[in-house]
Amino acid sequence: MTHDASDEQRIPDDGRAQPDGGYATVAGTAAPDGERAGPRQVFAVAVTEYRLAVRSRWALALTALFAAFALGLTTFSGASVSPEGFERTVASLAVLAVYLVPLAALAFGYDAIVGNEEIGWLHALFALPVARRWVVIGTYLGRAIVLASAVVIGFGIAGVFLLREFGFAGFEVYVGFLLSTIGLALVFLAIGVLLSTVAAEKTHALGLALLAWAWFVLVHDLLALGVTAAFPLPDWAVSLLVLANPAGIFRALVLGALGAGGDAGFAAILTEAGLSAPVLTVALVAWIALPIALAASLIRRRRL
Amino acid sequence: MNESWFAGAAVVVLVLALAGAVVAGADDAGDEDVSGWTPDVPDVHDVEEPTEPGVATVNGETYDSAQEALNAAEPGETVVLDGRFDERVVVSTPDVRIVGADGTDSALIDGGGEDTVLWIDADNVTVEGVWLRESGYERSTEDAGVFVNGTDATLSELRITESTFGVWIDGVSGTTIENASIAGREDVYPVVQRGNGIHVWNAEDVVLRDNHITTVRDGIYYTHSADVLTENNVMWDLRYGVHYMYSNDNVLSGNVAFDNDVGFALMVSQNLTVEENVAIDNRGQSSHGILVKDIDRSEIRDNVLVDNGNGLYVYNSNENEIVDNLVLENDLGIHITAGSSGETVVGNSFIENDEAAFATSNSQVAWNDTERGNYWSEARTSDLDGDGTSEIRHQPAGAVERLVHDRPQAATFAESPAFDAVRMAESSFPVIESPGIVDHRPLAEPPHDEWREYHEDHDH
Structure with missing residues (x-):
């Protein structure tokens, strides 16, 4: 791995432009004190992560997984009794994507830091004059591009088949689902990277990732349902419970978009409860930014 | 960088998908949905009305007034109405038939906005193909297009418009109402201030079939009535069908x-x-x-x-x-x-x-x-x-x-x-x-x- 990416990682040692054989032009050295070098360093790390992931076939595996899943669900779901079309397909896809996409994202993210440490790559990076936070952010960005691309291509292939079947009517619902799924994937990748940053060993990170998956996918909603049933919570508290789970936000976003053409539907109810599409989108972005910010800050405490 | 194909492909797919969504959002007419399902119903308003002064014929004699013709009719005889009559009519001879000369909308009786337009006060009366309109506005006096107070009345192919009640069946048995179009006054508001399309009070053995009823309070209202067969009627824009x-x-x-x-x-x-x-x-x-x-x-x-x-x-x-x-x-x-x-x-x-x-x-x-x-x-x-x-x-x-x-x-x-x-x-x-x-x-x-x-x- 080190060999594969070595040409991307030649960060100049003190940030000054030197006749160093062209390394400086890759890493960027315009700012000597690292402030403006940050984005370039992030870019360099991200590109490395991206290339590694594509070469190691993570990208293909994820794409194939999403495509197989979406195609299987859309083509073999049988002649069910309900109106056909994108809305119905998206409703089924959304229910099952909530299991699969977080699991794939966590599996792809849990070793991002701790895994690189175990193979020694992190030592090499940290030996360079790169702020550790840029390494975390760069790693996340590189993998995020791979994961988002896999989601887009995998579900996009299914979308083409669906277009052949249903035509263009209602296609925007599917695209909305696609965008929300990208958001869901990026959130759980961020959580995976955060866990990878705090875990001492790779197995710990894996365990934490599985716990996180179980919490967000299975336990949280069950507890929230129980709490809502047991206590007379005010409406804003129930809405807060929805926002406390990125999987719930995803579900609200996708299901809210369904039926928006006909009667007022779920979206209107959600908007009334303070959960309009913009609010949900902002919450999803926050779920991406906060874990990464936390990881970028916690990486300083890490001992190699 | 030779790995860029992957992200590149994703960007292409994403751009195409977004473009597709914009296209799909633009023409969203073909959405399959139950809303907008409406059965075919005849246009109850905007019907061409007869303008010629009314001529009523019974037993070879002609009259200007439908009431005069009815007064002259013997049981078993038929009164043919043609054109427009501005009056309110009471039928007190049993067994008479009142028919429009040339089907519905060829004969119009306009009650002038007071009382009941056609009052049936005898048994076995048949009314066929006549348009009745402009009853009074009072619900308490049961102002109706047709007030049925005789047994075994048959009303078919009637058009009843601008009335408080369409047909009021007043405690008599054996009434049949078929193929009527009943439309109340849309400008009476709220809807509960209107009368009912067909009001069945204390009646038995009634048949209501193939009628179209709209813009009244309740399409058909039954109280203290039994053995009423109601079939194949269409009712819309009402409080209760x-x-x-x-x-x-x-x-x-x-x-x-x-x-x-x-x-x-x-x-x-x-x-x-x-x-x-x-x-x-x-x-x-x-x-x-x-x-x-x-x-x-x-x-x-x-x-x-x-x-x-x-x-x-x-x-x-x-x-x-x-x-x-x-x-x-x-x-x-x-x-x-x-x-x-x-x-x-x-x-x-x-x-x-x-x-x-x-x-x-x-x-x-x-x-x-x-x-x-x-x-x-x-x-x-x-x-x-x-x-x-x-x-x-x-x-x-x-x-x-x-x-x-x-x-x-x-x-x-x-x-x-x-x-x-x-x-x-x-x-x-x-x-x-x-x-x-x-x-x-x-x-x-x-x-x-x-x-x-x-x-x-x-x-x-």
Whole structure:
């Protein structure tokens, strides 16, 4: 791995432009004190992560997984009794994507830091004059591009088949689902990277990732349902419970978009409860930014 | 960088998808949806009216006034009306026929906005193909297009417009009303200030068939009446399509009610047979397809309830059979409340309702201990022995449904995998019992197939 990416990682040692054989032009050295070098360093790390992931076939595996899943669900779901079309397909896809996409994202993210440490790559990076936070952010960005691309291509292939079947009517619902799924994937990748940053060993990170998956996918909603049933919570508290789970936000976003053409539907109810599409989108972005910010800050405490 | 193809491909797909979404969003007309489904109904207003002064003919003699012709008519004779009459008419000779010269709309009697236009005060009177309009405005004096106070009257092919009540049947038996078009005064508002299309008071052996009724209060109102056969009528833009009060042993069959507040309102009656009716898009203050209130031992069978607020609303009603109905895409399929018990609910298809069933009951109700249950489009079914019923029971209304009914945003949790597990447990294992409704033998396949036709494109 080190060999594969070595040409991307030649960060100049003190940030000054030197006749160093062209390394400086890759890493960027315009700012000597690292402030403006940050984005370039992030870019360099991200590109490395991206290339590694594509070469190691993570990208293909994820794409194939999403495509197989979406195609299987859309083509073999049988002649069910309900109106056909994108809305119905998206409703089924959304229910099952909530299991699969977080699991794939966590599996792809849990070793991002701790895994690189175990193979020694992190030592090499940290030996360079790169702020550790840029390494975390760069790693996340590189993998995020791979994961988002896999989601887009995998579900996009299914979308083409669906277009052949249903035509263009209602296609925007599917695209909305696609965008929300990208958001869901990026959130759980961020959580995976955060866990990878705090875990001492790779197995710990894996365990934490599985716990996180179980919490967000299975336990949280069950507890929230129980709490809502047991206590007379005010409406804003129930809405807060929805926002406390990125999987719930995803579900609200996708299901809210369904039926928006006909009667007022779920979206209107959600908007009334303070959960309009913009609010949900902002919450999803926050779920991406906060874990990464936390990881970028916690990486300083890490001992190699 | 030779790995960039991957992200590049993703960007291309994403751009194409977004472009597709913009295109799809732009022409969204072809959406399959039940809203917009409307049966064909005749245009009740904007009809060409006869302008020639009226000529009434009886027994070879002609008269300027319909009343004079009727006074001259003997029992068994026919009075032919042609053109426009501005008068109010009383029929006091039995066995006479009054017919329009050239079918409906060739003869018009305009009551001038006072009292009743045509008063039938004798038995065996037949009125055919006449247009009656402009009765008085008073509901307390029963101002109507036709006031029936003689037995065995037959009214066919009538047009009745701008009237408070269309037809008032005043405690006489044997009335038949066929192929009438009845439209009230749209400018009387609110709707409860209007009269009813056909008002059946204390009558028996009445047949109401193939009538079109709109813009009155209730399409057909029955009080203290029995043995009334109501079939193939179409009712729209009303408060209630039909409205039964204290009326037992009646049959309501093959009627269509759409765009009303309530399609078919059944109240305080027994032994009603309500079959093969269609209620679509009834939304308003109450928003029910069929309202079943204080109804006992009645049969509600083979009806189609589409896109109403509540498909069926069952209130304090006991021992009714709700069988083989198609309940499609309502906000709530069936709402059972206020101590309703002993219902047999079997063979119905509950398809794609926002909420299939809701019960306020604090105990668990098993709807069917019969061999077959109902079809629930959201149920998990597993028919291992291939007998058409699922071996897994289904609880369409349980603890979680009640919670979501009270707090809609909790649906986000309720759609989650975790909840699916709870619901599966609630349905599958009788160990976990929660109040609500249980179907012990849900059907694996819907017994109705005609739901599809309500889903075609409706570009009217």
